[in-house]
Amino acid sequence: MENSLSHLQKIVPESAYGANATMFSMALEGWRRGLKLKFFTKYVKKQVKIRYALSSKEREIIFQLSLAETVPKEARKTTRSKKNTKKALLDSNVPTPKGESFDKNNTDEEIISYAKTLGYPLVIKPTNASLGIGVVTGIHDEETLVDSVKDLRNNKGYKEMIVEQQVTGDDTRLFVVGDQVCSAFKRIPANVVGDGENTIEELIKTKNKERRLNPHLSKSQIKIDKKLKGYLDKRGFSLKTIPEKGERIFLNESTIASAGAETVEVTNDLTPESKKIAVAAAKSLTGLVVCGVDIMIDKKKGTNYVLELNSRPNLGGSLFPAEGEAKNISKYIIDYYFPESIPDKDISDHNNLYFDYESIEKILKRGVVKEAIVPSIPEDGLVFKQFKVFGKVQGVGFRNWVYKQAIGRKLNGYVQNLKDKSVLIVVAGSQKNVDQFSEVVLKHNTKKIKVEKVTEEEWLEPVKMGFEIIGKSGHTKSLKNKLNKERMKNKELTNELERTTKQLKKIKQSRSWKYTFPMRKIVRLINHK
């Protein structure tokens, strides 16, 4: 099951990169098990948002990314406030860094004097911010402390904040589903690993290319800027340095994704203690059955400090880790919410079929369709085939014909013109329909289309539901050209039409035509006889 994740990366449409990759993966997992899947729009804060629902015979659950709407509002609200989270954790005896929260009634001085009692290093977090925004870490002295407090409160406008001791270790995200930890990754700061040939600058560029292809990381690139140069400089490197093969060079100290941090899968390295603490942390809030628990794990010291709870965790870090084995967390979550859907037989052929999220998103975002129910996955026993068709098959309407044949037989896949003048057809469907299809393709010969040879092979790549003609009226530009051409044709024709009508009129009005009317009548009578 796990190796199907490399497939996941191939089929996540670009429009679902980033947070929506979580939605895509969850929806796909449910749909492949035969749950009914529906996407719909919701108007939130003047923006159209896409939500989805999965349902079995027993229940329907609406999701927002990985969060089910059945999770109590109270738990969700608590996780959004660092102060309340800390309180809940302490109440349940879960270790969390020592610290205190302050609000707008506290003076800067009060905050600073409290901080000094905790001892360095310190970290300051705005209370109501997420995604690591505004967080200042690694405060080692009074000067930095004072600067940071004043900057956050007076320049950045965060009046409420938490000051706490900075704890050491790996910044680790553990996914708790029900009573178990099903996956974990640690975050490491932006880095490159040398190959003994390329400079740091070149290595960063290569890395950024890789990140762009990763649905989880594509939206955050490593920026080559002054800050980065300064960081390298302090460590005796420059952009031109060529690191040795296997040497890892860190580029900053942040474990925030937007700063270029990466995820390394560590599920198997977790100690029972870390797992126990993660589960206890999630359970500190009632009804938080799926939770992303952030823990600073220091293996040397044997400490586990819980920093944060997330009720709507992004699964991307585990689905698409930069290092280590990908984990299909969606599977655990769907197992939890829909135990009746756990397949009791092999549905591996379903794992090669996926639905067309991109088209659904497009139509939903246009504001015309509000809800779209994805066709249910076909029965078992799908056959995946590719046909290469040779002959007179391009520029003769062959693809349109193929489209009709495939749609009529409920086949999924696509048809595409290849550069060598042949046509590639990929289909997934029932054995009977695929056989029938291949038969009609082989025999298809018309005035224009001549099928000479067809080769058939197994198709091992994923196939999208529905059938499409690839490269047809895809781009606005080609459409515009086509439109102009048709308009020109229309104009020419209209001109010709005008000419003939004029000529006709001329004849009709000409004197001789008028004068010969009786004569014509006689001729018609003669003809009639």
Next chain:
Amino acid sequence: MVENNTEWLPHLSSEIVSHVHGSLLDAYAVSLEGWQRGLTLRWHIKDSEKFSVMETWFVDNPGQLFSLSSADRTHYFFRTRGDKVSNQAVYIGKDKSKTKHILNKRGIPVPEGKYFSEIQPNSDIHKYAFSIGFPVVVKSVDGSFGRGIITNIQDENELDYALIYVRDELKYKNVILEQYIPGNEYRIYIVGNKVVGAINRIPANIIGDGMSSIEILIKNKNKERMKNPRLKSCPININKELETHIDKLNYDLKSVPKKGEKVFLNEKSNISLGGDPVDTLEDLPVEIKDTAVSAIHAIPGLVHGAVDLIISNHPAHNGAGVVLEVNPTAQIGSLLYPIKGKGRDIPSEIIDYYFPETKGKGKASNVYFNLSEVLSPLANRTAAITEVNSVEPKELYVKKITVFEGINNFESQYFVKKEGLKNNLLGFTKKLESGATEVVIASHDKHSLDNFKKNMIEANLFHLAKIKEEFVNDAVQLGFCLDGDKTQLINELNKVKEGLIKTKKEKQISQKQYQKMVSSRVWRMTKPLRNLTSLIRKFVP
């Protein structure tokens, strides 16, 4: 000939339905009515939800199956037929001999006739024909759209020909033979106990102008029919059947009928065969209405549908309505778009029947949705059900803002769309040849329109001095569409393509005509004369 005394329903103007294919017109009209009243409209693929048990046909392509829901219930529709009509009623309606039997039992006049199954030889049918007397009609049991019906058969020879044609050539083995009833044919639509629409179906015909040949008159009539949303897909076809028919009247295609002379081109009155629908709801005698209502009531489980009947000229019937057919899945296009008279709001009556609590709602609605857009995810099997974004059953304020410069580039167009969607507006942009851009926006809330304008001004896209704004009465389509965006381009392309086909046809016609004239003997014969005329002109100024 143009018939100007027609009045179609304003909320189903030919512009609004122009993008709808003829075969989907019925479903679109009924669904639009429900949707404009604020009901939730969903389009389905074959066998989805309740459709797996409802009797339907030819539904592999989407656009025939939809459902409407209020807060407490959902009704499913196949074209014009909703789920209150039972499957049994549908089976009976399809079986002409069963329909006849049931109606006859209830004392409703039907043509005298008998069913002959495939094992009965033609000689049996001949015998029966003699017993009821000519003229007679041969009807296939399973044919529709007038296929397999031969009417006004005068004698034994014609009957022989008709039976060979229907039973052997068309392979409709099971037939009904019945007496031919001369008279006017009507289609009457009934919802519950009420007649809500009636048209007189007049067989395809043309009216002479004293100058044009029958062929030209047919072409002109077809041009008129092209402007009618229902009739555009059913032109009068010039074929052997038509030529045979006018031959009986001693005409051919080249004959020139007298001015005002009406020439019938077909015996059958089917709209699909070129027949003319003429609204007669107000003139229909009460007795005829009663007959139609009782015919509907006679069929168990038929709560709305159409009755086809003839007001007989036959002395034996004394002007009574003789029922030919009962149709639970009737087409209503001809009732909406008659060639003469008023279009009748059948969709509204049907929705009243299913959702009486919504009666009168949405009447002022001036918004519609693009059917092909809503169906596209079903057509390529991306989705199994699509729900159309709902609208409030109120009139929209529609404002046209002409922006004389500055927003022609892609970025500002995109900004317009983003702001439009943000403010929950409907609308579109249109680039004018002058370089100006028309921005049409619509909302239930005047404030949103102002808000949009304010944001555009703040973004430096609208300069107060360079825009002109006005409220307009146009209907708007759901969504926000930019001039030059893909959907709009595809729509435009389809329109131009359609226009191209039309122009091509017209050109062919006039070229043919021209060729004919030029090559006609008389033209050739008078060539010296024409040359002479031009000579004289030259010398005699």
